[in-house]
Amino acid sequence: MKKNQWLRLGLLALATTIALPAVAQRKGKAKSKVATVVAKPKAGHYLIQGTAPAEANGKWVYLYTNSGTALDSVKVVGGKFHFERPVGGDGIVANLIVPRSFSLSFIPEEGVIKAPLEAEAATGTPLNDIRAQKVKEEIALSSGVKEKLMKLRSDKTLSDQQKEEGMEKVVKEYYAQILPGVLADLKAHRDDALGYYALQTLLAQEDIDLAKAEGYLKEVSESLRNEETIVKQVERLRRLEATKPGAQFVDFDGVDDASKPVSLSCYVGKGHYVLVDFWASWCGPCRREIAHLKKVRDAYTDKGLVILGAVVWDKMEDHLQAMKDLEITWPQIFNDKDATDLYGIAGIPQLILFDPSGKIVARDLRGDMVNAQLDEILKTTGGKL
Structure with missing residues (x-):
């Protein structure tokens, strides 16, 4: 499997929650208020x-942009909460978050949007209604996929x-089922949130490469191409292209287990084959892969x-x-983020x-x-690595 299928399935199957848990737990400086009942927006x-289960009563619901910027917050009272905001300033997709509990993605579209936090999608406005139906269909199609993978x-x-x-075969079969509808959405909604969701799904394909991605980007508006999450997905593909087999290594710095400076070039390009985990x-x-790497160590390190x-x-x-628990003996470079960005790594x-x-x-x-x-x-190397 060429990429992290579990991550990929999560992106393509539902695509209903864009904010990550780290975003959900981040405290922003958003304006806070207690819910008041409003029948119709300006x-x-x-x-x-919004509605929420009983366990959410008294908790705060945070409104985030698709890129994770905190916009607003309101307390759940009697299982209900409300937000009223101008259209246009909250991005193409937004997210309602109760930290560590609930997350719901919706399209900020003029009108009344019904947002049950325990649901898979919001409803009430044209685009949200279409999206909710599509999510329902996607869930039906993907119902057996995770079970097959496990x-x-x-x-x-x-x-x-x-x-x-x-x-890989299971995931490809799933894509084959959903792709016709996704491609149709991309063409029919080149400048709205449904096109955005379609583009995200296409960029998460197992066999996606930079050339295909650029082809999809030509089908949508400039505003969709410039969405932060889309830009990041495309940039990752550029990094993948730059670090595919045959390319020279890209160096990065970090520290070793004693917190002393070290870089990838201290090991790579020094006359031996190097396996980097x-x-x-x-x-x-x-952690499970470490067990196999110990066998690799025992079988191949004496060959170089x-x-x-x-x-x-x-x-x-x-x-x-x-390191102590797993009894790892090979050297390490601690690099929290740059390494994965440089090599276009989405999953480990x-x-x-x-x-x-x-x-x-x-x-x-x-x-x-x-x-x-x-x-x-x-x-081909005379038994030497």
Whole structure:
């Protein structure tokens, strides 16, 4: 599987919540107020008529832009809350967040918008109603996809490569089902939120590349192309293009486990094959991959292979504890964010193999794929890495 399928499925299947948990928990300087009942918004405004489960009573609902900027907040009283705001200033898509509890994406469109926090989508205005119906259809189509992926992942009779191939097939089949409708939305809604959702889904495809992405971008308006989340998705594809197999490594700095400065170039391009594992202590699949990397270490380091950990999206204290718990012996570079940006990494673990001159040999390696790649190399290098 070339990319993180779990992340990708989450982006394409529903695309109903854009704000991430970190955004939901961030405290902004938004104006706070207690809900008051309003029946109809002013001209040029939208009115959120929100409802929430009993456990949300007394909690604050925060309104965020699609990029995570706090706009407003209101307290849930009697299972209800309301916002009234002018259309146009809150972006093409906005999000209602009760930190650590609920998140609902909606389209800021003139009129009354019904927003049950426990629902999958908002309703009440033309675009929101269309979006809600599409979400319902997408949920129906994807109902069995996650189950299939989990079943493949837990099947002990399959090799890692067979699991990856099976999971890739499941996701491709899902895309084949939804793509006709997504492409139709892109053409019919080139300048509104439905086109934005369609573009997001297309840019999350398993086989997406920069050329395809640029083709999709030509189908939509400049305003959609300039949406922050779209710009970030395209920039990631540019980074992927720049770091595909055959490209020279891109250096980044960090610190080692003793907090001393270190860089990727301290290891890569020094005359040996280097396997770099981008990982984090909190990442379950990363921790499982460590067990296999120990076997790789035992089998190939005496032939010259260098294994290097690139620690990302983590805290140093958590990383050091994981090093101890997992008994990791290879060197590490702690780099919280730049490393993943430079290599267009959206999900971890991500294993990249570099040749002795620093060129990228392969990306997206997992499990037995690492061994297979190294064994092929050894056939042409006289048994040396």
